[in-house]
Amino acid sequence: MVTKITKGCVIYNSPTSLGNKTGGWRTMKPVVDEEKCKKCNICWQFCPDSSIEPADRKANKAIKINYDYCKGCGICAAECPFKAITMVMEEK
Amino acid sequence: MYEVRFHGRGGQGAVTAAEILAVAAFSEGKYTQSFPVFGVERRGAPVAAFLRMDDKAIRARYQIYEPDAVIVLDPSLISVVDVSAGVKSDGVIIINTTKHPSDFNFDSKKVVTVDATGIALKNKLGSATNPIVNSTILGAYAKVMEIMGKKGKTGINALLDAVRYKSPAKKEENVAATKEAYETAKV
Amino acid sequence: MSRKIVKGAEAMAIAGKLAKPDVVPAFPITPSTTFPEKMSEYVACGELPNTEFVPVESEHSAMSAAIAASATGARTCTATSSQGLALMHEMLFIAAGMRLPIVLFDANRALSAPLNIWGDQQDSISERDAGWIHFYGENAQEGLDLMLMAFRVAEDKRVLLPTMVGIDGFVLTHTSEPVDVPEQKAVDDFLPQYKAEHCYLDPERPTTVGAFAPPEYYMETRYQLDEAVHSSGPVIDEVFADFEKRFGRKYSKIEYYGDRDAEVVFVAIGSLCGTLKDWIDEHRAKGQKVGLVRIIVYRPFPFKELKAALANAKIVAVVDRSISLGYGGPVFSELAAAFVNDAKRPLFKSFIIGLGGRDIKLNDFENIYNAASADLKAGKVNEKMHWVNINKEML
Numbered sequence A: 001m002v003t004k005i006t007k008g009c010v011i012y013n014s015p016t017s018l019g020n021k022t023g024g025w026r027t028m029k030p031v032v033d034e035e036k037c038k039k040c041n042i043c044w045q046f047c048p049d050s051s052i053e054p055a056d057r058k059a060n061k062a063i064k065i066n067y068d069y070c071k072g073c074g075i076c077a078a079e080c081p082f083k084a085i086t087m088v089m090e091e092k
Numbered sequence B: 001m002y003e004v005r006f007h008g009r010g011g012q013g014a015v016t017a018a019e020i021l022a023v024a025a026f027s028e029g030k031y032t033q034s035f036p037v038f039g040v041e042r043r044g045a046p047v048a049a050f051l052r053m054d055d056k057a058i059r060a061r062y063q064i065y066e067p068d069a070v071i072v073l074d075p076s077l078i079s080v081v082d083v084s085a086g087v088k089s090d091g092v093i094i095i096n097t098t099k100h101p102s103d104f105n106f107d108s109k110k111v112v113t114v115d116a117t118g119i120a121l122k123n124k125l126g127s128a129t130n131p132i133v134n135s136t137i138l139g140a141y142a143k144v145m146e147i148m149g150k151k152g153k154t155g156i157n158a159l160l161d162a163v164r165y166k167s168p169a170k171k172e173e174n175v176a177a178t179k180e181a182y183e184t185a186k187v
Numbered sequence C: 001m002s003r004k005i006v007k008g009a010e011a012m013a014i015a016g017k018l019a020k021p022d023v024v025p026a027f028p029i030t031p032s033t034t035f036p037e038k039m040s041e042y043v044a045c046g047e048l049p050n051t052e053f054v055p056v057e058s059e060h061s062a063m064s065a066a067i068a069a070s071a072t073g074a075r076t077c078t079a080t081s082s083q084g085l086a087l088m089h090e091m092l093f094i095a096a097g098m099r100l101p102i103v104l105f106d107a108n109r110a111l112s113a114p115l116n117i118w119g120d121q122q123d124s125i126s127e128r129d130a131g132w133i134h135f136y137g138e139n140a141q142e143g144l145d146l147m148l149m150a151f152r153v154a155e156d157k158r159v160l161l162p163t164m165v166g167i168d169g170f171v172l173t174h175t176s177e178p179v180d181v182p183e184q185k186a187v188d189d190f191l192p193q194y195k196a197e198h199c200y201l202d203p204e205r206p207t208t209v210g211a212f213a214p215p216e217y218y219m220e221t222r223y224q225l226d227e228a229v230h231s232s233g234p235v236i237d238e239v240f241a242d243f244e245k246r247f248g249r250k251y252s253k254i255e256y257y258g259d260r261d262a263e264v265v266f267v268a269i270g271s272l273c274g275t276l277k278d279w280i281d282e283h284r285a286k287g288q289k290v291g292l293v294r295i296i297v298y299r300p301f302p303f304k305e306l307k308a309a310l311a312n313a314k315i316v317a318v319v320d321r322s323i324s325l326g327y328g329g330p331v332f333s334e335l336a337a338a339f340v341n342d343a344k345r346p347l348f349k350s351f352i353i354g355l356g357g358r359d360i361k362l363n364d365f366e367n368i369y370n371a372a373s374a375d376l377k378a379g380k381v382n383e384k385m386h387w388v389n390i391n392k393e394m395l
Helices: A042-046 A073-080 B014-027 B075-079 B118-120 B136-148 B158-164 B171-184 C010-018 C034-045 C057-069 C082-097 C140-155 C184-190 C213-231 C231-246 C272-286 C303-307 C330-338 C362-378
Strands: A028-032 A085-089 B002-009 B031-036 B046-056 B069-072 B092-096 B109-112 C002-007 C021-027 C052-055 C075-082 C103-106 C134-138 C165-168 C177-179 C254-258 C265-268 C291-295 C297-299 C313-321 C347-350
Touching: A042 A073, A073 A085, A073 B031, A073 C313, A085 C140, A085 C254, B002 B014, B002 C213, B014 B046, B014 B158, B014 C177, B031 C134, B046 C002, B046 C297, B069 B136, B069 C165, B069 C213, B075 C021, B075 C313, B109 B136, B118 B136, B118 B171, B118 C002, B136 B171, B158 B171, C002 C010, C002 C347, C010 C075, C010 C103, C010 C140, C010 C165, C010 C177, C021 C057, C034 C075, C034 C213, C052 C057, C057 C082, C057 C254, C075 C082, C082 C213, C103 C140, C140 C165, C140 C177, C140 C231, C165 C213, C177 C265, C184 C231, C254 C272, C254 C303, C265 C272, C265 C330, C272 C362, C291 C303, C313 C330, C330 C347
Parallel strands: B002 B069, B069 B092, B092 B109, C021 C052, C021 C075, C075 C103, C103 C165, C134 C165, C265 C291, C265 C313, C313 C347
Antiparallel strands: A028 A085, B002 B046, B031 B046, B031 C177, C002 C177, C134 C297, C254 C291
16 A cells, blocks of 8 residues: 655654564563562663553562564663563574 | 935934934825934944935835935034035035034035034933934924925924824923924024 | 834734734844844733743744644744844754744845845745745835735645745845734734644644655655645735735735836846836836846746746846855846746846845946846847946955
C-alpha cells in the first residue's frame, strides 16, 4: 500500500511506533529471575524503549519484559541492584 | 505639494513638531507625510524631520532636498548645520530666536523669528536647560503662512487642535504657547 | 472605518490587532520593533483579551514558538527584520513544510556586515525559497491591508502556507501618513476565526507533527509543497477580490502603471514605486511613453500576469533593491528566466538600487530610463548590471 503524503506531513494514525516491532533487532535478551526481583522498578525507569512492564508489589508481581519491542541493550541488566536480570544469547 | 524641513537636536521634538503640523494639515483635508532623518535619534545631536502636504495622495518616498519652508527649533544649530540648504527662492526660514529677521541673511530668503524658548518657558514647557519648543514654534509657521498665502497654509485653529491632540501632558499650556507665538512672531 | 495618521509599523500592528491572533511570539529588532511594542501594549491594556504575547529570547525562538503555537491550531503572527529574519531561516522552512499559516510582518532591511539598520529588501528576498507566500506593500495602507489579507490567504483550507508581508524599513515603517483603519466588525466578517483541520492539538486524537521523511518520501513532500505555493495564486486573487468588495481598495498580484504600449517598462517592488510613479507622470507629461510593473505578490511568482503585462515591452528595466551576490538582481534573474523559452521576448536589463537605505530620487529613474533606452536603441544590453547612484570614487 502506498503511503499518502498529508498536508504538512501530519501523521494521523499515531502512535505508529506500536507497529514497528523492534524486538527483531536483538542479539541478546534480558531474562528476569522472578525470585531475585525485589520489585524496585529501577529497570523500568532506565529502559530507553519503554519495554518493561513495571512490577506490582501488592500483587507480588515481578517486572516483565516486552519482547516485541525490547532491543536487548542490556541497560536493565546493568542497572538491576539485585542481579535479577541476565542477558542471554537469542537462540534463533 | 508643500514641503517643510525641521531642524532640531535629538530630544527637542523636531519629529513631533512635524507630526503636529501633519495632524493639523490632515484635519483640514490635506494628505500628509512626515518622517525623520532615519536612524540618528541621539540626544543633542543635530536632527532633521520632514513634512509633505498635498491635496492628493503623496507617493514620493525620498528626503526633502528643496523645502518650501524650514523651521529651526534651536538657533545654536545655525553655525553647525546649513539650515538654508536647498530652500526654494520663494521659501521661508522660521527661527526660534530673540533676534529680528533682519539680523539674518540667507541669500535674501524670507526669515521669520519668534522667541519660542521664552514663550515655552513662560508657559512652563520644559526647563531652562531643556525648553520644549516644538509646539510653540508652529504658531509662527501658521502666522507666516497666513500672510504669505502659501500652499502650506494651516489654520491657527486646526493647529491649536492638533497641538492639544498631540500633547501628552500640559495640553492647555502648549496651546497657549502656540497661540502666543502666532501672535508675536516677527514676520 | 476611521482615517488616522500613523507610522507604517504601527499600521502593521493595527492589522495584527484587528486579526485578533491567539498567540504573538516576538523579539524586537529595528525597524520592526513598533509591532511587538504595540501588540504587547494591546494585550497588557486588555484590548486583545484572548491573545497571548510571548516575549522570547531571539528571533529563532520567536519563529519556533510561532510554529508550536500554530501547530496547536492557534492563529499566530509575529514580526521581524533583517538579521532577525535571517536568524529565523531554518524555522521558516519548517513552518512551510508543516503547512502552518503563520503571518509575519517583515520590516525590510539590509543585512550585515557592515551593520546597517536601513531599508532594502535583501532580508525577505533571501528567504524566497522557503515555501512562504510573499506580499510587498508600497505604502502603510497597503501594508495594513495586505497583512489582513495574509491571514485569510494563509489560513484558507486550499492554501495553508505561512505568509510574510514586507514593507520597506524606515521609508515606510517610520513615516507617518494617513491610513484608513477598517472597523473591527468588518474585519471579523472578512476574517473568521481560524479553525485548523490539518494540524491541531487534541489529546483525544493524537497526531505526529514534524516527523522525519526518508528519501523514499521526501521528494513527494517537496513536490506537494511546491504545488501548494503555486496553486495559492487563484485563492490570492479571490481574497483580493473579496477584500475590494468589502473595503473598496483594489489589489492584484502585480500592478501596471503608465502606458500599456510603452517600449521601456520598469519592474520593481515596494515603496520606490511611489517615487517612480511620480517620475512616470512627469515623463508622460512630456509626451513620452513609459510603464511600470509593480510586484505585490512575489511568491507564488506571478508568471502569467508578468508575461501578459510585459507583452508589448521592448526592454524591461528590472530595479532590484537587493542583490544575489555573485549573480545579480534576484527579480531580474527570475523574470528573465521566466521568458527564456519564449521566441518573442523583450530585452532585460538589471539595475541595483537603494541598498542599505540609500535615498532613491526622481533623478535615479531618469538615469535608469536613459541607460535602458540607449540599450534598446543599440538592440542589445551592454552591461551585466547597472548600479544606480553609486559613488565609484569611493572604490
